[in-house]
Structure formats: C-alpha cells, structure tokens
Amino acid sequence: MTLPSDKVDAIVVGSGAAGSAMAAKLAVGGKKVVILEAGPDRGNSDLISSGIWARRLKWNGAPVEETGDNPVGHVFNAGYGVGGSAMHHYAVWPRMHTEDFEMRSLHDRGQDWPISYTDLQPWYDQVQRESGIAGDAEQEIWRPPGEPYPMSPVPLFPQGAIIARGFEKQGMTTAPLPLAITTSKYNGRAVCIWDGWCDAGCPIGALANPLSTDLPIALAHGTVLRADATVSRILTNETGEYASGVEFFDATGAAGLLMADLVVLAAFSVQNPRIMLASATDKHPAGLANSSGTLGQFIMSHPGALIYGLFDEKTDCHMGAFGGQLVNQDGYAKEAHANVGAFGSYQWMIAQAVKPNDLLGIATTRPDLFGKDLQAFMTEAAQRFAGMTAVVEDLPSAENAVTLSDQTDRFGIPLARVSHTTHASSKSLWQAVLAEGQAIFKAAGAREVWTGPQAAMHIMGGTIMGDDPATSVCNDYGQTHDISNLVIAGAGLFPTSAGVNPTFTIHALAARSSAYLLQHWNSMIH
C-alpha cells in the first residue's frame, strides 16, 4: 500500500496484538496512523489448518542469536507478518493478580509495576467487552475483581473431565479456562467449533487475533497498513529530545523515511530494544531512551511445565482449544513452594487440544520412540492422550538481556543477541510444579505419566516500565522516560512476568496508554 508522503500523526511499528490495538485506538481517536509490519501481508484465507503450514506464522525475519542456559525460543514465540505473534497465540487471557504488581514492595524481588491492579482493572474490563472472553468468573475463585465474562465458558471435553478428576482428588479446584474465543456470536464473529487449530491461525474469526478484532477497526478508520516494511532506525530531531520518524526498508531493499508526531514501537520484546539500540546517536550514544542503561535488560520467558499421560478412557484430545479447557491457580501465592527454594506464581492450563505432529504435538512428547514403537504409541495416544501445561513465573534478571551482535542482517542492521538463563528460584518452582502435575495425573488415573523438557513460553521485558527513570525505560503509559513521543507497547513493558499468559495484559496496557496519549496529545507532540 502506498505510504503518505506527508508527516502522519502516528507510526506504529509492528501489527501484532499491541501494535494493532494501539493503531485502532489512535485511529478511532481521529489520528492519521501508519502501521509498518516487517513481515508479509496476510488474510484469513492464508490461515491453513495444518501444523506444518502454520510455521509460516512464526518469525522469519533477521536471525536472532540466542545464548544462555534457557534460550527464549524466539522463532517459536515471535510472529512474522500481519497480526504478528498474536496470529498463533492460544487466546488464554487470564488477568494478572494484585500482588503481581507489587513484587518489590511485598517480596523484595524484581521491581514493582508503576501501576496497581486497581489502575488496570477498568482497562481489563473494557478490553474484555471489546474482544470478548469466554469464562466463568465465579468459578475462578482466584480471579481478582472485575466484570463477569461476556461469554459462557468453553465446553468441557473428555480430556478436561478426566484431568479435573485428578485435581479434585488432590483437593484442588478447576474452573473454565478464560479464553478470548467465541462460545457465541460476538461482534459479528463466528462461533468456535473446538477443532483445535488455534495456533495455525483462526480463519473464522472465533479467536481474538488482530485480523478479527483490532485491524479491521484500524483500517476502517483510515489506518494505512504497510507490510514488508522493516524498520531499521527511529529518527530523532537535532537535539535528540524527541522522535521525528523512522527509517525502513521494503522487500526489495529500498530504504524509505516516514515522519510522524508519535512513534509507537510494538515489534515485540526482542526487536524493540534491537531497533532502539541500533538507533544510537551522538545524543543517545547507548541507544535511544537508554539513559538508565537498562534498555534490553530483564528479558523473561515463562518456563513451561509439561505433563503428559495415557489413560484407559478415550480422551478426545483433538477436541477443544489449543490453550486448554480448564485452569487452576491454587498455587499462585508467590511463596507457596518456598520450602524447596522456589518463588513465584504459576497456573495450570489443563487439557490442551493436541495434534499428532509439530513441536507441541503428540509424537514430540515421546522423542525416545521411533520405528514400530512410535507407530504403536501414536495409534494409542491419538485416542487416550492427555496433557496440561503450567505457566511458571520467570523472575527478572538484568543479565538476561538483548544486546546487539557484530553480525548484521541484509539491510545492515545489527542482529539481536538474546541471553536468557532461568532464575534459580524460578527453576526450583518449575521443578516443584512438575512434581505436582505428575501427582495430579496419577490421581486422575493415568496409567502412564511423563514430563517434557522446560519449555520457553512468551517473551517479556527488555523495555521495562517503572516510576524511576534511573531503573526503567518507560513510564506507566509506555512513553520512554527520555523521549516522550517514543512509546513502547507490548510485553516488553512488563517489569515482572507474573504466572499467567501476557496477551490480555498487553491489550489492557495498550488501551490505557492510547487513551492517555489521545487525551494529552498536544502537550506531548513537538
């Protein structure tokens, strides 16, 4: 699509959950918005129901160098193309808990968020109404205050009912998993048929991804979406006090400039700091908005705890949502497993729909099997397999960081290098959670129980927000402390990771930020 030749109100870098939400809100607020997306254009007809074809939704941009004991799995977790990683996300949308926002004050760990749950609650409620979440707030006994869900919960299939039996026998509670997936027609979106293809992209609009929610709104309000446009640098004025636009490359390698009053970086937790570090100038020699020296730091990735089992009953494990059917947050208290040196929160996502192949498929759960043993396993597991996954909190560490490599991409931009090693307390929690999960499956009657390796789920941090400009990159609205019209959106803002999936909080933060920016536009723009 042809870009405007004149200065626009706002450039949004990235068309994923955060970028699309920011663009939609700003455009509805009357602003002239351009979204620059590094990857290809994409429509619903491209979302092929296949674990193989779905790999096109994963990161395909410049390579990312990964180091540390527990790499973040950038290609798997990040997305590429219109809709970003939200196109393959599972739409598990729980809220963060009140205590997640006060880690430093309550536990002397990590940093406090610059906002409280009370500040974010109305934005959770607003996003929930707009995007639609299916769930049962009363059954979620752990849920912080908020409006009830606008849609009835996900149906329970045999896999969920079987595993729930184990939780009950262990004296634990389950509730319907809060999913941003339609259980009834919602804002014109079709109803899910629970065919388990969520991570291949949902072509019917049942799952709240940008193609079904925010992008149509943004485009209807005049937003220009330009795919195959890789932003290489944020431009600043002569004094370095404010952002003036961006430099980008198109698919042919031709460079372009686009000027704007506001630049929103929503290119995910690794590419955001990469672009900012690569935008260093004499006024910002350590990278844009890096006076704190924390740009790129505190990268976090939830260590996923994977529990698998075979049951005598048929589980219908191909049915449901990829994120699961039920949730348990009985162990959410930060010090629930302090006796084993663990710290942090976690939740169980129970009874994920599963396909035979791909990284999270049935075959991969038993990598030791091959030949006839693998065939026999697949035949049985397709009917009697069950699984659940715990999202385990990853404590922040300054050593887990995005830096620039000495290698460059085809446009001459230094590659990102990401170092990540799971915090020792988080590792202990992951191990304790694995033991709990196995006990639950045994209580449920599994005749075989096994576990998977530590999974890297989600990527957060790198441009964290905080009250103190000396220890954080952004304020609570995502504005960088150093450059007020350079705004970060997305999970990169998170100072701590909590023990829940991040996308709902990403949306709530974007809604809050965009409302603030629209309200204070004139005082922010230079």
Added chain:
Amino acid sequence: MPQTRRVFLRNTGIGMLGFYVGGCEVQLTPREARQQDIPFRKLQADQVRTLEAFGEVLLPGSSDAGLAHFIDHQLNATAADQLLMIKYLGVNPPFTPFYTLGLAALDDSAKNVHGVQFFELSPDQKTELTRQIAKANPDGWAGPPAPFFYFVLRNDAVDVVYGTKQGVESLGVPYMAHIEPPSRWGE
C-alpha cells in the same frame, strides 16, 4: 461446493508444493513427487538414499510419504515459505548444511562400525545405530549433534506421515480443517 484453496489443501494433506520438471513448476504432494520420481534439486542421490533409509527406521512409511522430496523442496524454499520444523529449533537458515552434514555423518558412522553405508546395514544394525545417535554422538561423528539430528529427522518423518489429513485420519481422528467457508474465505 467450489474448490477453494483451503478445501483443496485439506484434501491433499500437506498440500501441493511446487516441484520442477523440465524447467517447469508442477504442483504435487511430496508423496506424488516421489511416486513420479521428480528430480531433486538440493539433495544428491546418495543423500536421498541415506535419508529415505533413515526415515524408514524412524517412522516406517515416511519414504513413501515423500520425506526426501518434502525436505528437498523446503531446502529450496524462501525463508517466508519455510515449513520445516528445524526453523524454530535454534538453527538459523540456510538449513541445507544441517541435513547434508548429518546424513554424511550417519553414513560415516555406519562405515566406521560395519564397513558399509547406512542403507546397506541390516534392519537390526540400522535400529541399533539409530538408538545410539538418539542418545549421543557416536565416535568420530562429524555432523550436527547426533541426538538433535535424530530429533529433527524424526519430526520431519512424523510431519509427512502424521501431519497430513490422511495421516491424522489413519489414527482414527477427524482432521476437521475448518468450518464451512463463509464468503470471506475467497470463494
């Protein structure tokens, strides 16, 4: 019902991939490409032989399902069209060296122990060597880490056998590709 792209792909499993015959691109599934003996573009004949022999040990039926043609096709694909699982296993493209070095190491290991290439081993010898590389690098192994090579090739074999509509349904599971398409699916 009109033959939409999605319905078409659903009916063909992995789907049609573009293979070159006489300088022209033809759309075939990997299984069809193998049946028609479509020439390889990246892999050499000896590499194909080793790959198919290894694939049969990892998952019987994978060579007939077009494992070698699937991998060869993907090694020629652009980054945006990459469908191999290795793309999110910490290996940056190009992926050809991973496969060719791994296959060469597999043959070398067979020669070191038994004096013949992998495809020439007896079924028990193939199984035993596969069991070894699943756990650790055999002595003198010069390819990518052997357990990782095993893991990737095994998943490729699973892709072509069980990642298709035919493969899923062979397990007694409905494929359920999609809801009947509304008009916005491009009919």
